[in-house]
Amino acid sequence: MTQRITIRDAVLNKLKTLSGYTFPPPGTTEEIESKKLPAIVVGFAVENIEHEMHGGTERQLDLTVAAVVKTSGDVYAALDQAAADIERALQDASLEDVCDLFLLSQTEFALDQDHPLGEVRLTYSAKYSTEPTDF
Template sequence: MTRRIAIRDAVQKEIENLSGYSFPPPGTTDEIDPVNLPAIVVGFATENTDLEMHGGTSRQLDLTIAAVIKSDGDIYAALDQAAADIESTLQDASMGGTCDLFLLSQTQFALDQDHPLGEVRLTYSAQYSNEPTEL
């Protein structure tokens, strides 16, 4: 298992402690339909890599945690609550020791104007290093 998958799985495990949401398996959105909302999906966004002086790499993996919400009321209030739920759950700055630093870097909101649906997408940056292999 790569560090990327270990970090993603640690995030998924923490998120699944939230009640009131469904959680499609990582890497799929097949189970997201109106019956299963609200739903939270964990995925990868980007990974930046810097070479270190002694052959290792410093990496910054950006993960997205997206909550899809259906609401007949104030959709922004529902999205804001979902963001607050996610943020309060992901307080571990090392995500169980899977990375050196795990911090929120961006929050985006989107609405579907044709349906009472919205999405809040939180991007977290996980920093970690790969040590060089011994010769």
């Protein structure tokens, strides 16, 4: 298993402590059913790599944590609550030593104008290093 999967799984394990959310399987492309909302999906966004001498690398993996909500009330209030829940669950800056540094870097909000749906997408940056290769 790669460090990327280890980090993703650590994020999922922290989020699964939240009650009231469903968690579709990682990597699924199936649509999330309305009756299973709110739901949280974790995925990879970008990984930047800085090469070091002797083959090691410093890496920054950006992961997205998206919460999809449905409400007949204030969608922004529901999205704000989901963002607060996610931030509270992921406040450990090292994911219990799974990576060197794990921090929130961006939050985006989107509404579906045709349905009472919204999505909040939080981007977290995980910094970690790989070991140099032996020559």
